[in-house]
Amino acid sequence: QSALTQPPSASGSPGQSVTISCTGTSTDVGGYNYVSWYQQHPGKAPKLMIYEVSKRPSGVPDRFSGSKSGNTASLTVSGLQAEDEADYYCSSYAGSNSLGFGGGTKLTVL
Amino acid sequence: QLQLQESGPGLVKPSETLSLTCTVSGGSISSSSYYWGWIRQPPGKGLEWIGNFFYSGSTNYNPSLKSRATISLDTSKNELSLKLSSVTAADTAVYYCASNTLMAEATFDYWGQGTLVTVSS
Numbered sequence: 001q002s003a004l005t006q007p008p009s010a011s012g013s014p015g016q017s018v019t020i021s022c023t024g025t026s027t028d029v030g031g032y033n034y035v036s037w038y039q040q041h042p043g044k045a046p047k048l049m050i051y052e053v054s055k056r057p058s059g060v061p062d063r064f065s066g067s068k069s070g071n072t073a074s075l076t077v078s079g080l081q082a083e084d085e086a087d088y089y090c091s092s093y094a095g096s097n098s099l100g101f102g103g104g105t106k107l108t109v110l
Numbered sequence: 111q112l113q114l115q116e117s118g119p120g121l122v123k124p125s126e127t128l129s130l131t132c133t134v135s136g137g138s139i140s141s142s143s144y145y146w147g148w149i150r151q152p153p154g155k156g157l158e159w160i161g162n163f164f165y166s167g168s169t170n171y172n173p174s175l176k177s178r179a180t181i182s183l184d185t186s187k188n189e190l191s192l193k194l195s196s197v198t199a200a201d202t203a204v205y206y207c208a209s210n211t212l213m214a215e216a217t218f219d220y221w222g223q224g225t226l227v228t229v230s231s
Contacts, residue, residue, distance in 0.1 A: 034217070036217040046206070046218075051214050052214050089157050096170070104157070
């Protein structure tokens, strides 16, 4: 079972870009292209924003993008909007049909 | 459009078994195109994967739960269920059921609204 590391907080002004990192190991993030990102507003269920590192589900704005380098995956939100303020969680396949989540990053739009 | 709705007791006593149901609408729970999972979130904390149920009938669980979790399907009711035995206060959380309809790996694109389960005597 993996524990992925995310910064507890991130922030940016409207219109700016912000990048949130998700660091794992070679047995999870670095070993597979199966990283997902979820957005969660207070009191709501998580919403899938990115899957398989960089794919966007239908309906997710192209302001959200994902990438990966080595054992670290990243979520970039461009053109920040007030409604982007939320908690963001990464997850990664960790082998043996198991899944791990990051601790979450609270994104504040200043 | 798939919809998922969790239900079950909001209060469970320590050492007892937590039992939750996820009712699925808008699609068949026995579809070979989907797989299902449970994820939980302790109050004020992050997400924790509990386990998955695949179309083949196979299941996988978070090793940290030490074999206390069991996920099953009732295709006649289009329901997914979770049982977690020998609960303690540490099992207090919002429990979500979720599904993968994208034919993608290790991701969930549909989530229920979640149900809060408190473990307390």
